Each structure stands twice: as C-alpha cells, then as structure tokens.
Amino acid sequence: MTESFEQLCKDLNISPSITRKSIFNYMKEVEEAYHPTVDDIYKNVKKDIPTLSKTTVYNVLNLFIEHNLVRAIPMATNQKQYELMLDNHSHFICNECHKIFDIPHVKTVVNEDDLHHFQIENEEVVLRGICKDCLESHNA
Amino acid sequence: MTESFEQLCKDLNISPSITRKSIFNYMKEVEEAYHPTVDDIYKNVKKDIPTLSKTTVYNVLNLFIEHNLVRAIPMATNQKQYELMLDNHSHFICNECHKIFDIPHVKTVVNEDDLHHFQIENEEVVLRGICKDCLESHNA
C-alpha cells in the first residue's frame, strides 16, 4: 500500500484535511510499533496541531472506521486501541503486560458445514499467552 | 463439564454463596443462547434475589474472571459481554445486528517460526459477516 493519503481520500470520497492527514500519518508511523489509543493520538498529533481537540480525534477515527480505513480493537481495559487496516495480519496479546503484537496472518480452517447460515466477511485470529519480554523478566 | 457449582468453588477455593450460584446458574442457562451483559445478568438474577445490586454482579463476575471461570468479551459498544469458559468454541459476530454466535471451534494454522518468541496459551478465532437473520431480512 503505497498510495498517498490524498489518493486514499479520493477513493473514499472524503476531503483530505490537514487534521485527518496528520492523524493518518501518525497511525501509519506507529503501525509497526503499537496500536495507539485516542489519548496517544491526541497527545502526539497535538504537537503538530496545537488546537487539536479530543472530539476531533474521535470524529476522524469514526469517519475512518466508517470507511474501513481504521479498525477499533475493544480492549479489556475499556480503552479502545486503533489500527490502520492496510494489510492483513493477526494479533498476539500478552496476558501479563497486555501489549498487542502484530504477527503474520494466521490461517484458519473453517468447516463450511458449520456455517452455511452465515455470510463470512472476514476473520480475526487472536493468540494469547506470554510475550518474549515478560518471559525474560521471569528469569531475571 | 458436569461438575456441580459447589465442587467448582471447592476447586477454585472460593465460597459458594447463593448470589454466586445464582449468577453462575443464569450464565449456564443462557450459555447456548447468548452472551449476557452485566445488565442482563442483573435484571434476571434479581428476579430470584430482589436485593441484588449491580455492584455485586460486577464483584462476582470479576471474581469468576480471576479464577478463569468466566471470560469478558470487550465489545465495540463499550458494554462487555460475559461467558462461561467451560468449553472451547469460536465466535461469529454479525456486522449488522452485532449478535455473537457460538460456532464450533475453528482450528488455526500457526506458523511456529513466526512465533518462537511467544509462549502461546490460547487462541481465539472471531469470524465476522452477516448472520442468517439479517440476510433474510434483506430479502424481505
């Protein structure tokens, strides 16, 4: 996905405002590293746009979600985390530190007979366990 | 899993109070049908225990969660849904009506090479799409 934000907006038929672009760019920048909360996005994009409000962050994220550009991940902590939906990957969530790690897409083996009543549009796999860092701190 | 609630509590080393038993029984009763919210549990168990408070429902659920008897499913709606963890199944969530359906366990194909840093404890598969009822109402 090397499309520009402007082209993306054209495809989605939304206007590419500065605010939207900054939020998109921030999410793109951190997408390999972590899945930001609204607060993360607010604090970081505010550095470039000091007048930014949290309402706008919510507005923009919800707009992106409507257009399938972003996905909200509901968390046990009640604080959602957001990610761009530009590729297809799975998640590993650590049961100790609760970090989400992107992992290469995990295939599933769906038994079609079980699901002939449903129209499947996508599938998510979440693996849970202990991440490398937490395992290491056990031995420390 | 045909163990009695009393035996379950003995195993978990918690006391089997009437309130806890009623909440457990309600969850057991509806487990095939749906995944109740705190409000569902509160309203229904209150029929048997009129003095029940929502705080107690939260207390009991959190106790059950600590002991891995119950699992909270964070939802897009910010209202968690709860389920007993007595068997192993997967979920189908309808993108239109947002109902959660239990479906037989969907196997995954994990590439171990991708995950040698992580200790996997369990895996969840969530399929999303349109459920039978919503498909039918399209044609109506």
Add this chain to the structure above:
DNA sequence: GTCCTTGCAAAGCGTTTGCACAGAA
C-alpha cells in the same frame, strides 16, 4: 471477636452529543 459478602452512593473515565464558530466552495 475477625473475615467475608453484599449493596448503596459517589466517583471515575472513555466516549458521544449539542451547539457554535470558522473556513471552504
């Protein structure tokens, strides 16, 4: 007595809504 369970009321906190202002078309 002590410990544990329960429940009321209040606080906490993430998110949404109402509404107004400013800028673009």
Add this chain to the structure above:
DNA sequence: TTCTGTGCAAACGCTTTGCAAGGAC
C-alpha cells in the same frame, strides 16, 4: 450563502471505588 470541519463543554453510560452494614465462622 450553504456545507463541512473543528472544538469547547456538557452529558452519557459502563465500571470501579469507598465505605458501612450484616452474616458466617
């Protein structure tokens, strides 16, 4: 002018916390 994007403040709703009363042991 009309429409759209933004932002403040307030409201909303789910969940947690503080604390006290009652019961079990």
